[in-house]
Amino acid sequence: MKIRIIITGGTFDKHYDEIRGNLTFKDTHLPEILKFVRCTVPIELELNQLIDSLDMQTANRMQVLESCRRAPEDRIVITHGTDTMTETAEVLGKAGLAKRIVMTGAMVPYIFNNSDAVFNLGCALIAVQLVPVGVHITMNGRLFAWDDVQKNRELGVFEAKRA
C-alpha cells in the first residue's frame, strides 16, 4: 500500500534564511524526516509547490486538486500551511474524489527544536491508512472531517465547528 505525500509548503517546511534573517522556503525536509523516523511504508513524494498558505490563490488549490486526481495512489497525505488548510480541504472535499486524503501541517517549523511537524506527520501517515474515502485534516493529535473543522486563530489550534 503506497502512500503519496503531496508537499505544498506551509510552516511545516519553512527554512531560516540566515543572511536575510527571515523565514522562507528553500526545499522540503520530508526526505530527511522520513529517514530518521524510520518509516518503512512505501512513500511517493511529490513537491507540488512551496508556498505560504496565506499566499495561495485558486490556481494553487487547483494544482493540489489536480495532483490528487492524477495520483495513482488511493491514499494521499498533503502538507499544507495551517492558515488556509481548511479552504483547500473544502476544494478537495467538494471534488468528491474516491480517495483517502489526509491534510496536515505545523504551527512551528520543523527546523525548530520544539516543532509539532514530525508528530503531525506521524498522525497523518497512520490516519491515511485507516480513514474511509474522503478528505480529512489532522492537527493537535485529532482527526477532523473537511467540512467540520476550523482553525482557532487566537489559540492556534484546530477544532470542530460543531462544539
Place this chain on the structure above:
Amino acid sequence: MKIRIIITGGTFDKHYDEIRGNLTFKDTHLPEILKFVRCTVPIELELNQLIDSLDMQTANRMQVLESCRRAPEDRIVITHGTDTMTETAEVLGKAGLAKRIVMTGAMVPYIFNNSDAVFNLGCALIAVQLVPVGVHITMNGRLFAWDDVQKNRELGVFEAKRA
C-alpha cells in the same frame, strides 16, 4: 474521547546519566512532548513502570495488563521497549479486553536529535482513535495486529510475520 497513555519505559523514555555516562531511566518525557506537539486530545497519563523491556518479567507484563483492565478509558496507548513489545502485546491480545489498545516505542531515545519517538507517538495517538477493538502495534509508520508482527533485529524495524 479521553485516551489513556500507559508508560512502561523502553528506549522511548531513556535518559542520559552524565555522571555515569550511560543510558538509564529518570522520569518520563511524555508531559513535555504532549505540550510541544500541541496535543488537544484529553489524555490521562499513567506511569506504570520505567523499565528496559529486556528486563521485563511476567509480573511486569501482568502489571500492564492490569492497568488496561482497570482503565476507565476505552482507548489506550502504551509506550514500551521494542525488544519485547510483541511479547507484552501477546499477553494483552490473549486477554481479549474489549478495548482499543495501541502499543508503540522508539528505536532512538526521545532525547536524541534524530529520535523516532515523537513520530511514533503521533502514529499511536491517531491509530487508537481509529482502530477496532483489539491490540495493535505501530512502528515505522505502519500498523500491525498483535498476532502478526515481529521485530527484525538485524534491520531494527517491525514487520508482519506473514510476508
Place this chain on the structure above:
Amino acid sequence: MKIRIIITGGTFDKHYDEIRGNLTFKDTHLPEILKFVRCTVPIELELNQLIDSLDMQTANRMQVLESCRRAPEDRIVITHGTDTMTETAEVLGKAGLAKRIVMTGAMVPYIFNNSDAVFNLGCALIAVQLVPVGVHITMNGRLFAWDDVQKNRELGVFEAKRA
C-alpha cells in the same frame, strides 16, 4: 572572577511566535543555555533590552554603554544582533572603559537545531577571561578588535577590515 552578560536581544534570542508565524522576542534563553552547557563560572545576567539590532537607535547603544560603565564586574559579555554589532562596538570602544568587553551574537536563532548561538557564547565566555582591556567581537570562531571588524553581509560572516 565574575562575568556579567549584558543581553540586548538580536537573532541570538529570537523567539518563534506560532500564532503570528514570525520571529520576535519574548524572553532570553541565556539561563537555560548556561545550565545545560554546565557553566560553573559565576555569571551575572542583565536583561538590558530585547531588540533587533536593526532597530537600535543611539539611545539603545547608550543604554548598553551605561550598563558597561555601571557594572561592578571587570569582564563583560554582550549578546547583540549582528547587523549593527560593529556600530555598538564602536560606541563602546571609543568610550575607552578600563574593562574587558566581548560582544557576540548569532546568525541563526538559538531555538533552531543548527544554531551558532551556543558555540558563540562559549567563544565569548572564554575570550573575556583571556583578552586584554578593550572591546572585542567574537563570531565564526574568530576574535576581532572593535576597530578592525566588519560584517560581510553577502556571506553572513564577520571579517577583519584589513585583509
Place this chain on the structure above:
Amino acid sequence: MKIRIIITGGTFDKHYDEIRGNLTFKDTHLPEILKFVRCTVPIELELNQLIDSLDMQTANRMQVLESCRRAPEDRIVITHGTDTMTETAEVLGKAGLAKRIVMTGAMVPYIFNNSDAVFNLGCALIAVQLVPVGVHITMNGRLFAWDDVQKNRELGVFEAKRA
C-alpha cells in the same frame, strides 16, 4: 593562523547504535559541527582515535602526544573523554612541547539535545588562539592549566586542585 583539531573520541563523539541500543563510536561529528557554527578559522581535522577515555592505555596517550609533536600547527585543540582527560594532559604537559594545546570534551554527547559539546568546542577554539604556550583544559566555561585541574566525579564538573 591554522588550528589543528586532534580527535580522540570520548563522550563528545559518542554515537547511538539503535540496533544494539547502546552508545558507541562510529565517526566524528566535528565536520558537521564546524559547518553549522559557521566557523571560518582554518582548521585541520585529524582523526587520531575514537575511544572511550576509560579504555585509554599508555600507547593511546603516546599516540596523541606524537600527533601534537608532528603537527605543523602551533595551536592544537584536542577532543577527549572527560574521565582521563587530566591524565593525557599530564603526559602532554610533561613533554613540554613549544605549542599551545587546549583539550576539551563533553559530559553529554553531541547527539543529545542538551549537549555541552558545541559550547565546549567554542571555548577551546577561542582559548587556543589566546593562551600562552603550554597545555590547558577547558570545561564548564573555565580554563585550567594541565597541572591544576581535576574532574569532580560526583558533580561531573572540572575544578582547580588548589581551591
